[in-house]
Amino acid sequence: xxxxxxxxVVTGGASGLGxxxxxxxxxxxxxxxxxxxxxxxxxxxxxxxxxxxxVSVDVTDANSVSAGIDKAIAAFGAIxxxxxxxxxxxxxxxxxxxxxxxxxxxxxxxxxxxxxxxxVLRLAAEQMAKNQPDAxxxxxxxxxxxxxxxxxxxxxxxAYSASKAGIAGMTLPIARDxxxxxxRNMTIAPGIFDTPMMQAMSDEVREPLIALVQSPKxxxxxxxxxxxxxxxxxxSYLNGEVIRLDGGLRMNAC
Numbered sequence: 210x211x212x213x214x215x216x217x218v219v220t221g222g223a224s225g226l227g228x229x230x231x232x233x234x235x236x237x238x239x240x241x242x243x244x245x246x247x248x249x250x251x252x253x254x255x256x257x258x259x260x261x262x263x264v265s266v267d268v269t270d271a272n273s274v275s276a277g278i279d280k281a282i283a284a285f286g287a288i289x290x291x292x293x294x295x296x297x298x299x300x301x302x303x304x305x306x307x308x309x310x311x312x313x314x315x316x317x318x319x320x321x322x323x324x325x326x327x328x329v330l331r332l333a334a335e336q337m338a339k340n341q342p343d344a345x346x347x348x349x350x351x352x353x354x355x356x357x358x359x360x361x362x363x364x365x366x367x368a369y370s371a372s373k374a375g376i377a378g379m380t381l382p383i384a385r386d387x388x389x390x391x392x393r394n395m396t397i398a399p400g401i402f403d404t405p406m407m408q409a410m411s412d413e414v415r416e417p418l419i420a421l422v423q424s425p426k427x428x429x430x431x432x433x434x435x436x437x438x439x440x441x442x443x444x445s446y447l448n449g450e451v452i453r454l455d456g457g458l459r460m461n462a463c
Contacts, residue, residue, distance in 0.1 A: 327379065338390045
């Protein structure tokens with residue numbers, strides 16, 4: 210799919226991987242719809258981009274997402290690409306010093322990361338299905354964000370790993386569901402990226418993690434995620450697959 214003049218919805222678009230993706234796709238000529246809860250950061254990003262709007266959206270709330278989709282259609286008339294970057298990564302052992310992990314903490318991660326991803330993509334896909342197919346028969350592209358924790362999660366990552374494994378696991382079934390509509394569904398599973406959260410950590414935390422990366426010996430740059438997302442949009446033969454973007458990282462137990 211040629212990204213120029215296409216409408217792209219990005220969840221979690223005001224920070225980290227989502228922000229870099231918005232910036233990269235805007236440079237490529239896309240129209241951006243930024244879903245996030247951080248209004249200040251979202252509006253600041255819109256001010257930097259051409260053809261972009263910000264919508265305050267709670268991805269776990271069906272009505273909030275539906276309203277956000279409506280605003281995207283009102284602003285630009287269609288949705289061609291949906292990129293889901295919204296998520297949280299709290300830690301918590303199954304049984305810790307204070308007993309069993311609170312069920313509401315586990316549930317919150319699943320609701321935001323997994324259910325939130327599906328909530329947005331299902332409504333975005335509904336709109337994509339109304340698009341006229343391009344010369345290759347495509348109507349839309351969906352890119353979701355899993356994590357290497359879906360495959361080798363560390364201690365304290367049961368909830369996070371489960372949520373990301375769910376995203377990885379639903380990649381192919383959704384691609385099959387949407388194939389006849391001309392909509393592709395892909396997932397990126399990032400390793401450890403140099404986002405503001407990681408930048409705030411001490412060298413004592415950062416350096417052992419870098420040591421686990423095979424090559425290059427560094428954290429991933431958000432721009433590298435954004436460039437992969439752009440390639441997925443452009444490459445119409447990528448569908449129903451999870452791509453690890455991790456420098457060969459394999460996490461140890463802790």
